[in-house]
Amino acid sequence: MKGLLNLKSLGLITATATFISAPIQAETLRLLTWGGYAPKNVISDFKEETGISVKVTKSNNEDMISKLRATRGAGFDLAQPSQDRISSAQADFDIYKPIDLSKINADQIIGSMFEATRKSTMHNGKVYGIPHVWGTSGLIVNRKTAGQVADYTDLCDPKLNGSVSYRLKRPTLIGFAFAMGEDPFAAYEDKAQYQAILNKVEGKLIECKSNVKAYWSGGDALLNLMRSGEVNAAMAWDAGGWKLNKDNKDITFVAPKSGALGWIDTFALPRKSKADSAAYKWINYVMRPEVAAKITEAAGNFTAAKGSDDHVNETLKAQFKESFSQEAIDNIQWYPPVPAGLEEIEGKVLDRVKAAS
Amino acid sequence: MPPVSTASLSNTSRIGLWLLLAPILLWLSLLIILPHVDMILISLQERISSRNYSFSVSNYTEFFTEPLYWNTFVRTAVMSVIATALTLLIAFPVSYYIAKMLTGRLKTVLFVLCLIPFWVSELVRTYGWMIILRETGLVSTFLQWLGLADQPIEMLYNDAAIMVGLIYTSMLFMVVPLVSTLDSLDNSLIEAGYDLGGNSWNVLKEIVIPHAMPGIVSGCVVVFMLTLGNYLTPALLGGKDSLWFTEQIYTQFITRFNWEQGSAFGMLLLILSSLIVWVGLKLSKQSFSKVMS
Numbered sequence: 001m002k003g004l005l006n007l008k009s010l011g012l013i014t015a016t017a018t019f020i021s022a023p024i025q026a027e028t029l030r031l032l033t034w035g036g037y038a039p040k041n042v043i044s045d046f047k048e049e050t051g052i053s054v055k056v057t058k059s060n061n062e063d064m065i066s067k068l069r070a071t072r073g074a075g076f077d078l079a080q081p082s083q084d085r086i087s088s089a090q091a092d093f094d095i096y097k098p099i100d101l102s103k104i105n106a107d108q109i110i111g112s113m114f115e116a117t118r119k120s121t122m123h124n125g126k127v128y129g130i131p132h133v134w135g136t137s138g139l140i141v142n143r144k145t146a147g148q149v150a151d152y153t154d155l156c157d158p159k160l161n162g163s164v165s166y167r168l169k170r171p172t173l174i175g176f177a178f179a180m181g182e183d184p185f186a187a188y189e190d191k192a193q194y195q196a197i198l199n200k201v202e203g204k205l206i207e208c209k210s211n212v213k214a215y216w217s218g219g220d221a222l223l224n225l226m227r228s229g230e231v232n233a234a235m236a237w238d239a240g241g242w243k244l245n246k247d248n249k250d251i252t253f254v255a256p257k258s259g260a261l262g263w264i265d266t267f268a269l270p271r272k273s274k275a276d277s278a279a280y281k282w283i284n285y286v287m288r289p290e291v292a293a294k295i296t297e298a299a300g301n302f303t304a305a306k307g308s309d310d311h312v313n314e315t316l317k318a319q320f321k322e323s324f325s326q327e328a329i330d331n332i333q334w335y336p337p338v339p340a341g342l343e344e345i346e347g348k349v350l351d352r353v354k355a356a357s
Numbered sequence: 358m359p360p361v362s363t364a365s366l367s368n369t370s371r372i373g374l375w376l377l378l379a380p381i382l383l384w385l386s387l388l389i390i391l392p393h394v395d396m397i398l399i400s401l402q403e404r405i406s407s408r409n410y411s412f413s414v415s416n417y418t419e420f421f422t423e424p425l426y427w428n429t430f431v432r433t434a435v436m437s438v439i440a441t442a443l444t445l446l447i448a449f450p451v452s453y454y455i456a457k458m459l460t461g462r463l464k465t466v467l468f469v470l471c472l473i474p475f476w477v478s479e480l481v482r483t484y485g486w487m488i489i490l491r492e493t494g495l496v497s498t499f500l501q502w503l504g505l506a507d508q509p510i511e512m513l514y515n516d517a518a519i520m521v522g523l524i525y526t527s528m529l530f531m532v533v534p535l536v537s538t539l540d541s542l543d544n545s546l547i548e549a550g551y552d553l554g555g556n557s558w559n560v561l562k563e564i565v566i567p568h569a570m571p572g573i574v575s576g577c578v579v580v581f582m583l584t585l586g587n588y589l590t591p592a593l594l595g596g597k598d599s600l601w602f603t604e605q606i607y608t609q610f611i612t613r614f615n616w617e618q619g620s621a622f623g624m625l626l627l628i629l630s631s632l633i634v635w636v637g638l639k640l641s642k643q644s645f646s647k648v649m650s
Binding site: 230344 | 406428429514597598600605610613614615
């Protein structure tokens with residue numbers, strides 16, 4: 001009798017426990033993303049419609065890979081790495097799982113981008129990424145004090161002594177290589193040639209190191225440096241330039257002569273994610289044109305959602321047109337997938353630049 | 358050990374001993390020893406191709422053959438030694454004043470004043486220094502207002518700024534051991550020193566410093582290890598040339614995905630810094646057990 005009672009109460013407890021825990025598990029989406037990609041208003045509208053709450057962790061490309069590598073792909077239900085950083089990370093660390101394209105509402109997504117991302121995130125014949133937000137990196141210039149800057153190498157102009165900033169990361173190396181007349185993307189598969197190009201870039205970066213005020217690492221730090229006038233020209237993302245342009249008309253984003261570097265941030269499923277259906281719901285939800293426009297307002301970058309431009313405010317459209325002529329758009333250098341092993345070469349070059357005096 | 362204890366009593370007391378030891382043993386083995394063993398194992402691997410690793414010591418030889426990493430370590434160690442010495446130089450008079458010159462409430466107040474900056478996080482303190490030192494910051498603006506400078510002065514992003522930040526961060530860890538050892542010095546010994554015809558310098562050199570030596574050394578060891586392992590302050594206050602060894606480890610792990618190299622650097626930092634501390638103890642003729650008691 002006692003045993004039976006215990007069994008009963010145990011069953012009751014288990015039932016209650018599952019009752020309590022099940023909805024919590026099913027209704028949270030743990031999203032690993034960039035600042036601005038999951039604005040509060042979108043999250044609360046999404047919760048109202050689906051009952052799923054979204055827990056956001058802000059991150060960047062390297063951090064995403066490191067976080068997922070440490071847990072072997074657990075801890076998050078949806079991540080947003082750039083398209084060029086997926087296949088090599090998957091090859092090396094096995095942190096993602098393939099995307100079930102039948103669950104994606106592909107009609108909402110711009111066809112060419114969908115196709116390009118499908119190809120670049122392919123690993124062993126399976127697709128790992130869906131495009132979300134795209135943008136470029138190039139130059140943020142204070143036209144009053146550094147109007148002459150039109151390409152990456154112009155950051156070495158002696159007149160800008162001590163008032164230049166950029167990141168000590170791979171986009172800087174790639175950008176300088178293009179501005180110096182090389183094509184680093186074409187050399188991706190040939191390590192020796194890539195090394196030779198980077199050696200040239202290294203020499204240039206060390207030579208004009210005295211121009212650098214500080215190497216920025218967080219977007220906000222750079223915006224502060226530009227806003228206070230301590231830095232007059234920098235290498236950064238387009239959205240940062242447009243954000244500054246709102247407060248100070250002199251500062252804006254300039255697409256470099258040798259081509260702005262184009263990136264596409266994607267949706268990718270971590271290998272041990274626990275809320276796949278919620279993840280697919282979120283993807284299909286944020287790709288609706290009117291929702292995508294809200295994300296554009298928050299992040300400052302356009303999305304791969306069809307027809308969302310119609311919902312975006314006029315200021316941003318005007319800023320985009322001012323920075324990008326049709327020619328500049330055609331000239332954008334889109335990042336191809338990074339083959340494994342290149343990061344090591346780049347890392348050593350960056351270390352040597354930092355150590356040089 | 359009293360010989361009268363019965364078998365059952367010693368059994369229970371033994372269980373009690375193990376129970377009392379359990380938390381610290383678990384802590385040590387799960388959070389310190391196991392991760393370090395794992396780190397050693399990772400550091401002895403080399404990436405051949407995707408998901409394919411083999412045994413190798415190349416990560417360690419890399420440190421000694423690539424002058425960049427070696428120089429970074431030496432630079433970090435030298436800067437840490439200087440920071441430790443400067444901290445001691447600043448903290449000693451402060452501690453002496455608190456321990457010997459003051460009594461009662463004022464003593465507590467001054468001691469708490471040393472403690473208060475540590476109620477906010479290190480990040481906030483460092484940002485505070487950034488606001489003070491930057492080109493459009495407090496000091497620069499004040500100097501211009503006084504007319505001492507005719508254009509903004511940049512005081513951030515150099516080694517001096519790192520030094521200021523490091524000393525500020527580690528001040529407390531020097532003051533606390535110094536105050537407690539100086540407190541234990543009998544005032545009559547100092548008076549006797551003066552009565553026997555010594556001047557202030559003699560008294561300091563022959564009585565105060567020898568007595569405070571364990572405190573000085575333990576403070577120095579703690580401050581040195583804290584500065585050497587500091588990541589935030591050099592990263593935020595340091596300029597474009599600032600290289601700190603912990604930053605190297607961070608980049609290897611996070612931006613290069615090279616955990617093997619990062620682990621090797623981590624182990625080397627542990628070994629080399631222990632070595633430096635050991636040399637320091639030998640030079641000051643102190644033993645580790647005496648200093649840490």
